[in-house]
Amino acid sequence: MRFIRKTRYEQDLALFRHGGQRFWYGLLLLVLLAAPLLLDRFYLGELALVFIYAIAGVGLMLLVGYTGLVSLGHAAFLAIGAYAQAYLLVRGWPFPAALAAATLLTAAVGGLVALPAVRMTGIYLAVATLAFAVIVEHLIMNWTSVTGGFRGMAVPAATWLGMDFTGPTAFYLLCLGVLVLVLWLALNLLRSPSGRAMLAVRDSEISAESMGIHIARTKALAFALSAGFTGLAGGLFAHKIGYLAPDAFTFLISIQLLLMVVVGGLGSLHGAVFGAIFIGLLPQGLAVLRDTLPPAVAQLPGLEPGIFGLILILFLIYEPLGIYGRWIKVRAWLDAFPLYRRATHKRQKQYLRTERLQ
Amino acid sequence: MSLLVAERIGVSFGGVRAVQDLSFAVEAGEVFSIVGPNGAGKTTIFNLISRFYDVDGGRLLFDGADITRLPRHGVAERGIARTFQNTELFERETVLNNLLIGCHVYRRTGLVQDLLFLPAVRRQELAFRRTAEDVIDLLDLQHYRDQVIANLPYGIRKMVEVARALCLKPRLLLLDEPSSGLNPEETEDLAFWIEDINEELGITVIMVEHDMNLVARASDRVMALADGALLTIGAPEEVRRHPDVLRAYLGD
Numbered sequence: 001m002r003f004i005r006k007t008r009y010e011q012d013l014a015l016f017r018h019g020g021q022r023f024w025y026g027l028l029l030l031v032l033l034a035a036p037l038l039l040d041r042f043y044l045g046e047l048a049l050v051f052i053y054a055i056a057g058v059g060l061m062l063l064v065g066y067t068g069l070v071s072l073g074h075a076a077f078l079a080i081g082a083y084a085q086a087y088l089l090v091r092g093w094p095f096p097a098a099l100a101a102a103t104l105l106t107a108a109v110g111g112l113v114a115l116p117a118v119r120m121t122g123i124y125l126a127v128a129t130l131a132f133a134v135i136v137e138h139l140i141m142n143w144t145s146v147t148g149g150f151r152g153m154a155v156p157a158a159t160w161l162g163m164d165f166t167g168p169t170a171f172y173l174l175c176l177g178v179l180v181l182v183l184w185l186a187l188n189l190l191r192s193p194s195g196r197a198m199l200a201v202r203d204s205e206i207s208a209e210s211m212g213i214h215i216a217r218t219k220a221l222a223f224a225l226s227a228g229f230t231g232l233a234g235g236l237f238a239h240k241i242g243y244l245a246p247d248a249f250t251f252l253i254s255i256q257l258l259l260m261v262v263v264g265g266l267g268s269l270h271g272a273v274f275g276a277i278f279i280g281l282l283p284q285g286l287a288v289l290r291d292t293l294p295p296a297v298a299q300l301p302g303l304e305p306g307i308f309g310l311i312l313i314l315f316l317i318y319e320p321l322g323i324y325g326r327w328i329k330v331r332a333w334l335d336a337f338p339l340y341r342r343a344t345h346k347r348q349k350q351y352l353r354t355e356r357l358q
Numbered sequence: 359m360s361l362l363v364a365e366r367i368g369v370s371f372g373g374v375r376a377v378q379d380l381s382f383a384v385e386a387g388e389v390f391s392i393v394g395p396n397g398a399g400k401t402t403i404f405n406l407i408s409r410f411y412d413v414d415g416g417r418l419l420f421d422g423a424d425i426t427r428l429p430r431h432g433v434a435e436r437g438i439a440r441t442f443q444n445t446e447l448f449e450r451e452t453v454l455n456n457l458l459i460g461c462h463v464y465r466r467t468g469l470v471q472d473l474l475f476l477p478a479v480r481r482q483e484l485a486f487r488r489t490a491e492d493v494i495d496l497l498d499l500q501h502y503r504d505q506v507i508a509n510l511p512y513g514i515r516k517m518v519e520v521a522r523a524l525c526l527k528p529r530l531l532l533l534d535e536p537s538s539g540l541n542p543e544e545t546e547d548l549a550f551w552i553e554d555i556n557e558e559l560g561i562t563v564i565m566v567e568h569d570m571n572l573v574a575r576a577s578d579r580v581m582a583l584a585d586g587a588l589l590t591i592g593a594p595e596e597v598r599r600h601p602d603v604l605r606a607y608l609g610d
């Protein structure tokens with residue numbers, strides 16, 4: 001157990017809760033910065049992909065984990081960011097300007113989608129976002145002059161002022177830098193009124209309203225931010241895969257993104273990062289699984305989505321707090337060893353909340 | 359001038375006339391209690407003031423201004439705060455965060471400033487924190503500051519909800535059955551706190567309450583309702599002895 005002595009209110013505004021935390025995160029960042037010296041290009045590429053997933057994960061986490069809105073269509077935002085990035089580079093925009101514009105454009109689309117979507121909840125919202133993703137997929141296939149349609153389009157090299165971000169080390173560092181930036185922005189959000197309004201909307205809309213929070217505006221902002229971060233991830237993803245085609249942004253990707261935040265742990269930024277690592281390891285895991293399963297099963301067409309669904313359901317039932325929740329428990333167990341009580345993490349009795357406003 | 363005026367307000371749900379043709383006025387600085395049997399329409403009055411329901415007819419005036427058509431989030435901005443009969447807290451957040459959300463009406467920063475955590479945001483956070491800490495001190499919630507609501511006992515949640523409402527620094531505070539679920543000691547404390555809130559903070563209080571001792575002790579005037587209609591308004595003792603009130607409670 002660690003007890004933190006607080007003497008000033010500013011302490012609660014700090015990004016790190018105590019010196020130990022700052023030390024460990026600092027060390028982690030140093031290790032990650034030194035990784036190009038130790039790892040070969042394959043692993044650097046895989047890590048860069050994990051960072052990209054994590055950026056999108058933070059975006060989706062703001063929506064699902066912090067505002068309590070489900071999206072089954074986030075692949076669409078990834079796609080918009082990716083195509084915008086490629087298109088703007090083709091048109092000769094400088095690399096950073098293209099990435100910023102792709103981000104803002106996706107955020108704007110997210111805000112527009114939110115206008116009708118914020119009036120819906122739960123399953124209706126999920127279906128609406130799914131429908132949006134289908135529309136975007138069709139748009140990509142048919143708007144040939146911009147997207148190249150079925151044939152797809154090549155993503156120009158990411159160069160700027162003589163620097164080339166396409167090389168494995170440079171691209172890795174770029175993705176790391178963007179992830180750190182995005183995490184910083186999200187942490188800032190969560191310690192200020194805009195973020196707290198989202199938490200309030202998630203936990204009780206009627207209470208939020210009676211605190212003076214504008215529900216529709218808060219949800220729309222959450223959508224825009226979430227889309228923006230996901231679009232930014234899409235812009236980087238475009239460079240990672242090098243060639244864009246509609247089949248890179250299917251429904252399966254939306255599910256994978258959702259899987260990431262649920263498995264990682266809803267309502268925590270750690271969860272977004274843990275989830276990204278999980279998703280990054282998933283293809284290897286699936287490959288191993290395919291090898292061990294009997295060929296008849298391994299070749300089933302719906303195997304991959306089926307497994308995703310299964311994992312999603314298992315986590316929702318057995319560990320709703322995701323990998324992060326599990327990690328907290330392990331850490332508490334280590335801290336308290338050998339005095340750990342089995343019931344430490346049992347929720348106390350939940351008090352009834354009526355649906356009606358009485 | 360009265361702080362809150364209800365002019366012939368009414369609302370029905372299907373066939374149920376939850377509130378009918380009801381007029382009353384609450385004076386600035388008083389503690390005004392609403393009593394009546396279950397289903398009398400007490401909570402519905404709060405929900406009309408909070409704009410969760412639209413009135414079918416009549417007007418609500420707050421400080422002279424018509425608030426009958428205000429957007430819901432505008433009610434808090436005018437200076438009206440409330441609690442809920444069964445508590446409606448932000449369950450997964452800490453007590454402190456609940457109180458900070460209570461400060462929301464005072465925010466002056468926008469999304470971009472918040473994302474960058476500019477100095478204005480930091481200053482604002484410190485000001486909010488001071489407000490929250492003052493309320494924590496007032497209601498003795500120091501022990502619970504960093505605890506998540508979902509883990510708190512019911513009595514504490516009730517007080518956290520009052521605390522959150524106080525963070526709005528409201529002019530009018532609506533308390534819906536604040537003593538329900540509290541033990542006798544907690545109810546005793548509550549009576550003192552209502553006095554403090556009313557006298558020291560100068561907040562006008564409208565309270566829906568079943569505990570007649572608390573009502574008699576804390577309120578200046580009492581309004582009795584039955585089936586959505588007014589029975590009588592007057593001093594606590596008068597209302598308690600009023601024949602219509604006795605009939606409504608005891609049946610005839």
Ligand SMILES: Nc1ncnc2c1ncn2[C@@H]1O[C@H](COP(=O)(O)OP(=O)(O)O)[C@@H](O)[C@H]1O
Pocket residue numbers: 356357358371374375376394395396397398399400401402403
């Ligand atoms: N949202 C609603 N839908 C239908 N009926 C309602 C609703 N809200 C209140 N009522 C009805 O209005 C009447 C008054 O309810 P309420 O104001 O909650 O009573 P109380 O005085 O116990 O707080 C009851 O008959 C209740 O069933």
Ligand SMILES: [Mg+2]
Pocket residue numbers: 358400401402443
């Ligand atoms: Mg009631």
